[in-house]
Amino acid sequence: SRTIRLAVIPGDGIGQEVVAEGLKVLRAALPTDTKLETTEYDLGARLYHRTGETLPDAVLEELKGQDAILLGAIGDPSVPSGVLERGLLLKLRFAFDHHINLRPGKLFPNVKSPLAGDPQIDFVVVREGTEGPYVGNGGTLRTGTPQEVATEVSLNTAFGIERVVRDAYRRAQARPRKKLTLVHKNNVLVHAGHLWTRIFEQVGREFPEVTTDYLHVDAATIFFVTQPERFDVIVTDNLFGDILTDLAAAVTGGIGLAASGNINPSGDFPSMFEPVHGSAPDIAGQGKADPTATVLSVAMLLEHLGYAVEAAAVEAAVAADLTERTGTRSTSEVGDALAARVSG
Amino acid sequence: SRTIRLAVIPGDGIGQEVVAEGLKVLRAALPTDTKLETTEYDLGARLYHRTGETLPDAVLEELKGQDAILLGAIGDPSVPSGVLERGLLLKLRFAFDHHINLRPGKLFPNVKSPLAGDPQIDFVVVREGTEGPYVGNGGTLRTGTPQEVATEVSLNTAFGIERVVRDAYRRAQARPRKKLTLVHKNNVLVHAGHLWTRIFEQVGREFPEVTTDYLHVDAATIFFVTQPERFDVIVTDNLFGDILTDLAAAVTGGIGLAASGNINPSGDFPSMFEPVHGSAPDIAGQGKADPTATVLSVAMLLEHLGYAVEAAAVEAAVAADLTERTGTRSTSEVGDALAARVSG
Ligand SMILES: CC(C)[C@H](C(=O)O)[C@@H](O)C(=O)O
Ligand SMILES: CC(C)[C@H](C(=O)O)[C@@H](O)C(=O)O
Secondary structure, eight states, X not given: OEEEEEXXXXXXXXXXXXXXXXXXXXXXXXXXXXXXXXXXXXXXXXXXHHXXXXXXXXXXXXXXXXXXXXXXXXXXXXXXXXXXXXXXXXXXXXXXXXOEEEEEEEOOTTOXXXXXXXXXXXXXXXXXXXXXXXXXXXXXXXXXXXXXXEEEEEEEEHHHHHHHHHHHHHHHHXXXXXXXXXXEOTTTSHHHHHHHHHHHXXXXXXXXXXXXXXXXHHHHHHHHHHOGGGOXXXXXXXXXXXXXXXXXXXXXXXXXXXXXXXXXXXXXXXXXXXXXXXXXXXXXXXXXXXXXXXXHHHHHHHXXXXXXXXXXXXXXXXXXXXXXXXXXOOHHHHHHHHHHHHHO | OEEEEEEEEEESTTHHHHHHHHHHHHHHHSOTTEEXXXXXXXXXXXXXXXXXXXXXXXXXXXXXXXXXXEEXXXXXXXXXXXXXXXXXXXXXXXXXXXXXXXXXXXXXXXXXXXXXXXXXXXXXXXXXXXXXXXXXXXXXXXXXXXXXXXXXXXXXXXXXXXXXXXXXXXXXXXXXXXXXXXXXXXXXXXXXXHHHHHHHHHHHTTOTTOEEEEEXXXXXXXXXXXOGGGOSEEEEOHHHHHHHHHHHHHHTTOGXXXXXXXXXXXXXXXXXXXXXXXXXXXXXXXXXXXXXXXXHHHHHHHHHTTOXXXXXXXXXXXXXXXXXXXXXXXXXXXXXXXXXXXXX
């Protein structure tokens, strides 16, 4: 028998509601000899307004001892833009060295894509999670004057790029199509872009079976809507990955279905699983949010913790549920249905 | 009677072919009392291979004396990525302070969008053209070693942002819907993002009739495919504008129709008009390229030079041609048809 210590950060808005359903399905999926020990952390807008803190040091310390983190959503209009994103969400990703930000782009059967002609979409984006323009390096000079200058520095290291590129090659190697696309903008961002390109080619020599190509980020967005079938595994930097995975969510039927894992493969720190969507304050507390993205993130969590069979069962439950979905159901009705399928 | 001195830079690949048709239509559109004086500059891959130069100083000096520039496409697989882009295309945009990079996103009647459900799309992206991550600031340390570090610095100034934001407000004010959307990523790129947001709000006070909103770039890509009708005028930075305008081209029927103007409203230097598409070396020299994007760029050129009626005639010719388009025609057949409509 095994015990999983899971930190739960419901966060803001619909975070609470979707995380509750995610946990319901997780409990239904785990084998009976696995014990789930959850600790909930009340982080987000409420804590910030009460104490001015986003991620207290003591909480960060405690989280280190957990096996994984399930996060709902972060962000509220009452908090200045960037405070919770940088002070909580990105702080966790950076503190726990979540360098593999894994985001599947999969169109499930019976899900309507906004694209015409029923495209077949099944790719995964491996987004770098700890470097690039997300490092927070930069500042302002003569702030608030007509002479103000603001900088943002994208930091990229051979070390950081190589590990995510190798991870992406491994994933491509393990998939039937064995295809890997690098996305960057190496004709303009020549310093970072050529480093990515060079490492992509170097590491590729270890994976002769993997077919590769390269696309500029602007061209990649075109193919996402005109030819999404062409993608298998995509590896890209932090900012391009952010943009491409929202677009991927859009073409695969919406952000309500897009799952993600912030993974530290070393296991030194807990990995974190979260839906790609935000806190959607406009529909919070009304039981309207679709918890499916969180449930699919739970499947990724199971996979990460070594429960491959259980992960597959959760994904199969979602696929079956989507196929038979009619009418509108509340957040908890969807969670109940998925949990029932998983246990059944 | 007036004389227009036009610099023509056909560039690489299909550039030559599409520019020839653009000039054909331009000649047909201009009033008989306007004289067109063109000077062709052979810049691009050929010059680079011959001399190692991308934009000789003498050519740059000569270009300064022209009224406008018509550019085809730049880039060839035989030249390392970035050399022609940074050394020629971006050099022109920066040297001539093309801070308004204007890119309409318009779905013409009878043009098939990859989006389901016949969306109505008619917006314009005002992309900043002289700052942001495009400045080329950055470098590498310990190049080629496992310890390599590469940086890219995004430079943003109140001066540079204010002028493009004000231009975008003016354009929004002049359109029936009077709506302006700022796109950035101010929850992550807080230094540059908050500067953009602050200036956007400040300048907005001068335009009380314009409705505004803000979207993170990732969310904007979602709306481009799920709700493109919501956009009227969009203002954004250089890199986000690059990405969004390729996506805009995709949802409005393809890069073969997307026009752009690199505009310096002061008139101190010539503005430059070019199709958004690249040099497409795979189909170069075969008469297969669609010159429509170049012809629409010619319409923007006419508008910029004060020929509003003639610009409208060219756009109307394109609209009519697209409505009646059947079968495949060669590059010059499309150009002939458009020129005939414009003269007729
Ligand atoms: C909320 C924001 C900081 C975050 C990001 O930009 O990474 C989000 O958009 C995401 O994709 O997870
Ligand atoms: C060729 C490249 C430098 C250019 C850009 O990134 O601006 C192109 O993509 C464009 O959009 O005009």
